[in-house]
Every structure is written in C-alpha cells, then in structure tokens.
Amino acid sequence: MYQLPDFRPPKDSIIDSHAHFNDERFEPCREELFAAMREYGVKKIINCGTDYKRIEECLELSRKYDFCHTAIAFHPSELPDEEIDYKRLEEIIKSEKVVAVGETGLDYYWRSDNKQRQKKEFIEHINLAKRCRLPIIVHDRDAHADTLEILKEHKPKGVVHCFSGSVEMAREIVKLGMYIGVGGVLTFKNGRVLKEVVREIPLESILLETDAPYLSPEPFRGGLNHSALIIYVARTLAEIKGVSVDEVLRLTKENAEKLFGI
Ligand code: NI
Numbered sequence: 001m002y003q004l005p006d007f008r009p010p011k012d013s014i015i016d017s018h019a020h021f022n023d024e025r026f027e028p029c030r031e032e033l034f035a036a037m038r039e040y041g042v043k044k045i046i047n048c049g050t051d052y053k054r055i056e057e058c059l060e061l062s063r064k065y066d067f068c069h070t071a072i073a074f075h076p077s078e079l080p081d082e083e084i085d086y087k088r089l090e091e092i093i094k095s096e097k098v099v100a101v102g103e104t105g106l107d108y109y110w111r112s113d114n115k116q117r118q119k120k121e122f123i124e125h126i127n128l129a130k131r132c133r134l135p136i137i138v139h140d141r142d143a144h145a146d147t148l149e150i151l152k153e154h155k156p157k158g159v160v161h162c163f164s165g166s167v168e169m170a171r172e173i174v175k176l177g178m179y180i181g182v183g184g185v186l187t188f189k190n191g192r193v194l195k196e197v198v199r200e201i202p203l204e205s206i207l208l209e210t211d212a213p214y215l216s217p218e219p220f221r222g223g224l225n226h227s228a229l230i231i232y233v234a235r236t237l238a239e240i241k242g243v244s245v246d247e248v249l250r251l252t253k254e255n256a257e258k259l260f261g262i
Helices: 030-039 052-064 086-095 115-131 144-154 167-175 192-200 227-241 245-260
Strands: 014-019 042-049 068-072 098-107 136-141 158-160 179-182 206-208
Touching (some): 014 206, 030 227, 042 245, 086 098, 086 115, 098 158, 115 144, 136 144, 144 167, 167 179, 167 192, 179 192, 192 227, 206 245, 227 245
Parallel strands (some): 014 042, 042 068, 068 098, 098 136, 179 206
C-alpha cells in the first residue's frame, strides 16, 4: 500500500510544505500512515484544499491532528463557474488553523482557454493573502512568464511549489524573497533542469514538499507519496549541494517555519 524509507531521520526533522492528505487514496491507511510518518521524522504537514469540499476536508484533518495545517484556495485548473466568494474564504481564514493561501496560480497545461480569468483569480488570491497577512503557495504549470510577471508586480510572500521553471526564473523568484518548492521530481532521471536550479539557488530559499499522493520520489516513483519519503528528496539535494542530509533538513525546516509561522 505505502512504502517507508530505509532509515529514520531524527524526530521532528521534516516539514512537508505541500500535500493533499485529504485525498481518498489515503482513506484506507491514513491513521496508520500518519503514525508511521511521525516515527520517521515528520514534524508538520501543510495540506492544500483546492475547493470548498476539499478545504473542509483539510480543515478536518488539522482539527484532528495537531501536526496538520491547512492552506486554502481555488486551484487554477478547477475554477468554479460561479464567482469565487473571497469574503467567505476570509471568514474561514479568520476562524480556522489556516497558514497560507494556496494553491493558487496559473495552469495553462490543463486549461489554456481561460487565461484571463486565471490571472484575475490569481491576483485576487494574492490580495486575499495580503489582507490576511498570510503567504501564498503558487501553482505554475506551463505558465512561467505570466506567473513571474504577476509575482513581480504584486510581490506576495510565499513559495512557488513544485518548481518547474528555469534557473533564470528561480533567481528572479529568490530575488523577490520567495521560496522554491522542491519535491520528488528532483530524484527523477528527467529532473535535470530542477537539479540545475537547486545547484544555483541557496538552501535558504528552498522548501521541501511532496504534493502527496502524487510525485513519489525514486526509488518509489509511481507509488503513493507521503511526507516520510521527503528524505529521498533531501538526500538528493544534499548530494547536489555537497552538504549533509541533516543540514538540508535543518535549513529547509527553518525556512518553512519562518514562512508559515508554524
Ligand atoms: Ni498540490
């Protein structure tokens, strides 16, 4: 069902800055898996709810498990037909354990027919985050130029999750004071560009993430991803940067704690 790493990192050494543990694929094993993940160094998880139903599911997880936090937004590839009620999102942020607005952004891979709408909602999400003094979690798929343009213009705090842009784009993001989210792709054979990106930017600007249940790292590519498997991403990152795995875990954890105030 799920795999566990071949060694245990120190207790509380991992923060997963982006996951979807509300996903139904975790239904049969969530309780057991959460217990195992805690044994394997996982300190905190940020679950991203991407519509009202999923937001409620993620909030339910943070009510039940104090190591779970929630980010809320409408995903750019699944914008609702009706107008988004940002007041309602603001109410949720004020009354619940919400640490970020996300994932929001642009997705021209799944939806290239409504770019203007996506840009408008992205900016609305940024404004919501600013009003609530929260960071944003940005989703950018095949929309690098427009994403960067909006970030440069509106200058939110936050992270570009599952970063898939160029070294130049990464440098611009870091210059804006934002973070680069790195997950399982770093361990893939075809993760060459991301390897170049992390070589060029400081560890102080990197957050680790899973995007669980997706993007399981090697050697479990294709399997069910979860936060304890971040250790494989940390190992690859340590190798590329020429530092110890402990150093990677320590710095990336500090980065997440600082950004999300957790
Ligand atoms: Ni995601």
